[in-house]
Amino acid sequence: MAEFVALLRRLKEDSGYTYRQLEMRAARRGDVLARSTIADTLRRDSLPRADTLIAFVRACAPAQDIRAWLAARNRLAAATTPALDIGGASAATPVPRQLPAPPALFIGRTDELRLLDAAVGQPDPPSRTVLISAVGGAGGIGKTSLVLRWAHMHADQFPDGQLYADLRGFGPDLTPVPATVTLRGFLQALGVPPASVPHPVDAQAALFRSLVATRRMLVLLDNVRDTDHVIPLLPGSPTCTVLVTSRHQLRGLTVTHGARTLTLDRLSEAEARELLAAHLGQARALQHRSALDALVRHCGGLPLALAIVAARAATHPDHPLDGLVRDLRDTTVRLDALTTGELRADLRSVFSWSCRALSPPAGKVFDLLGLVPVVDISLPAVASLTATSTQRAQELLRELEDTSLVRQHAPGRFRMHDLVHLYSAQRGRTQQGGEDREAVRRLVDFYLHTACAADRLLDPRRPPLVLGEPAPGCTPVALTDASMAMSWFDAEHERMLESQRLAMQRLWYPQVWQLARTLVTFHARRRQVTDQMAVWHMGLTAAEQGGLTSARAMAHRYLGQAHSQNGERDEGLRHLRLAVDRAREAGDAAELARGHYALAVAADHAGDPRQSLVHALQALAEFQDLADTVEVARVLNAIGWACAQLERNEEAQDSCMRALTLFRQQGHPDGEADTLHSLGLIAHNTGQQHAALAYYRQALAVYHDVGNTRGEADCLDSLGGLHESLGQNREAHDAWQQLVVLLRAQGRAAEALQVVQRLRLLPL
Structure with a gap:
């Protein structure tokens, strides 16, 4: 023993280092070695x-x-004090095989498995x-199943x-x-007798690193709380591989140890269906196919939810699945249905363990997000919902993101899994008390005031909407130009x-029709007719229940x-005639004029240019009395087009040119683009093809x-027809091909199909 210590002294002297x-x-190596020791x-x-010996050498x-x-x-040690023998460091070191059994059923995740392959298979830099x-993700998303699957595949x-x-x-333990x-x-798994395990955690970590140095081992650390929790357990050898799972994002582990991160999302619908069918058995899945599809939808691609549903179904293998579908269809009891009676197989409990890790302010944000009908929300909206600054909202959202309760799926936009959101809503109802009304009002005002500014x-x-002051704590977004507004x-x-529906639920009638009003220009530019009808049907209901006569006229007109x-056509005319009647009742001359203009446009769409001209001329007189230059220009364009249909081309040209001048002045x-399009159509109909081409191109550029x-879509349609009439089939093909893309983007599939058929008949 004296000779052994003498060798240590010589080692120290040869090194030339002081204590x-x-x-x-x-x-610097992570070892603990005090000078006194x-x-x-x-x-x-x-x-x-x-x-101590390991650290010293x-x-x-x-x-x-x-x-x-x-x-x-x-x-x-064996010859003197056998109790000190740490057999784990000897040649007889045991080989631990501690992996739990792999998941019995594992579907999908091929991309994630491939990413783990790539992370482990790449040569490591010397540093x-x-x-x-x-591996991160929400509770129940399948993190442990993924890493166990990979670990057994590569054992x-x-x-x-x-x-x-x-x-x-994260779990039932506090x-x-x-x-x-x-x-x-x-x-102990590495062969160290219990009596020889040092007591301080630093000494334990140092001994662990020493024992696994140069060994090719896998260390799987499951369900980690945070970065500090895992750092003492990390080997120091490049021959070792560590897999960590956590609901926490573990950003610190990436910064300090260069960890590669992988965040799991929900299973695809096809993967979820396959997994549930595997749980239930193919015969039962085929027998109840429609019920299976409904269960998959209600589980939202969450593996734990699918497993719970399968476990409940297994208790009554002869029963149809319709009862489970009924339980899950009702969102008020869906989480009650997603349990087997055990904590680790109870979705509400699993989510609560994540919430337990939140600070009280972050927990309040989580509860308030449950007030939003569907959580895909921007950072500024959250700031108004929670009555905080954008910077503070970002900090609190980062805490929710760190625990995988929300996901930032795009810069500044946050999304919550459907079932997590359902838990948030239920938890919020018990936690918020009377605060929810103020929070919802701030959110509705955020969208209303920002949209009003964007529409302007x-x-x-x-004519601008006259709004009151936004609710205290609401901070609308400051938009600077039209491009930003459209975005x-x-x-x-x-x-x-969603905000309009929230306002209707709270009986905030002015906000309901005002929200509809802010969307008019956007819906027109994107030709979102179905949404326009939806918001104005609700706007009309709000105007009627709120006794708002002018708003009723406006709602009927837009409907x-x-x-x-x-x-x-018939439903459109019914609403437009009601719009004119309500405007007269309210004594609203401007709304009355707009009603006549809308009737002119409707008559044109119905192929009745004479009736269109009658209403347009009436609207022109009323707008001229009101000195509304933009509306005068709009009606002049309608008059020009009606005259063109009646082959009164000189009047048509004159009226549209007057409209174009006014639009440009204003x-x-x-x-301006609508009028250029009209002038192109007039020129095309009168044989002035080159002039028509120039007008169309100008209109397209402005649109x-x-x-x-x-x-753009309407003008491309006209442009393609002009090129075809000139025998310019290649140019016609290009215009109509662009038209197909726009029509599909606008959800106009039937019209897009008609254009595709025209393209097929077009010789090139």
Whole structure:
């Protein structure tokens, strides 16, 4: 033993390092080696502890064979004090095989398995110490199943063993498994007798790293709470691979240890159907195919939900699945149905474990998100919903994202799984008290005031909506130009529809029809007729129940226009006549004039240019009395087109040119483009093909600049027809091909098919 310690002294002398330098070198490697420990070890003729020996040799001479030193120490220990033998460092080191059984049923996840293959298979840079892959995702998304599947598929790549620990970072236990408990289990699995396991966690971690150094091992750390929870358990050898699962994003692990991250999302509908069918058995799945499809939809691609449904179905194998479908169809009891009576197979409990990790402010945000009908929400909207600054909202959303309760699926946009959102809504109803009304009002005002400002940018000449002040805590988005306004509408259109429904549920009638009004220009440019009808049917109901006569006239007018555009002539005329009647009742001259203009357009669509001209001339007189220049220009364009249909081409040309001048003076690009299109049609009908071509091209350019895809589609249709009449089939083909793309984007599949058929008949 004295000779052994003498060799240690010589090792220290040969290194040339002081006690302080050795302490610092050990610390840089992650080892614990105090100066006093070194001095005490070299002063006495007694064996050092195994972890002290490992740290000392690595600090003095990293190239030395640690195993040889440990073997020599163990031989001495066996001859003197056998209780100190840490047999795990000897040649008889056991090979642990701790992996739990792989999932009995595993469907899909081929891309994710391939990503894990790539992460482990790539050669590691010299600067890295260990391959770490962190798999994240919401509770019940299948993280453990994925890593166990991969681990068993590749077990032969780790001949020195596989270690596994469930750290219980999220679960029924209030506290996770401490690192010391996990390390003690790993050390004992590696052959270290319990009496020889050091007590401090740093010493345990150092001994663990030493024992697995140079060994090809897999360490699977399941259900980790956060980065600090996992760091003591990481090997230091590039020969080891670590798989970590957590609901937490573990960004710190990526920053400090270069971990590769993989976040799981829901299964595809096809994968979910296949998984549920595998659980139920193919015969039963085929027998109840429609019920199976309904169950898949209600489970939202969440593997745990599918497994719970299968477990419930298995208790009554002879029963039809319709009862389960009924339980899940009702959202008020869906989470009650997604349980087997055990905590780990109870979806509400599984979600609650994630919420337990939230700070109180983040928990409040989670509850408020349950008030939103469908969670796909922007950062500014969350700021208004929660009455916080954008920066603070971002911090709280990041906390929700870190625990996989929301996902940032696009920059600044956050989405919640359907079942998590359902849990949020139910939890919020018990937690928020009276705060939900104020929060919903802030959210509705956010969309209303932002949309009103956006609509003004799209059509600044339209009479503005008069809104009250937004609710305290609401901060609308500041938009600066028409392009930004269109982009905002594109991103938030579905949220606008949801906000209108929220306002209707709360009986906020003015906000209901005002939200519909802010969408008019956007719906016209995108030709979203169905949505236009939907928002104005609700707007009409709100106006009637709120006793708002002028708003009733407006609602009837927009409904009449939408029904007419949708080919429902009789319903369109009914609403337009009611619009004129309600405008007279209200004494609203401007709305009365707009009603006559709408009747002129409807008559034109019905192929009645004479009636169209009658209404247009009446509207012109009324708008001239009101000195509304933009509306005068709009009606002049309608008059010009009606005259063209009646072959009064000189009047048509004159009226449209007057309209074009007024639109340009007023800076109204939509009206300018519509009039250029009309002039093109007039020129085409009168044999002025080159002039028509020039007008169409100008109109297309303006439509494109303002993002008016409805106008682009109509103009491309006309342009293609002109090219065809000139024998320019290639140019006609290009125009109609662009038209097909736009029609499909606007959901006009039948019209797109008609154009495709024309393309097939067009010789090239």
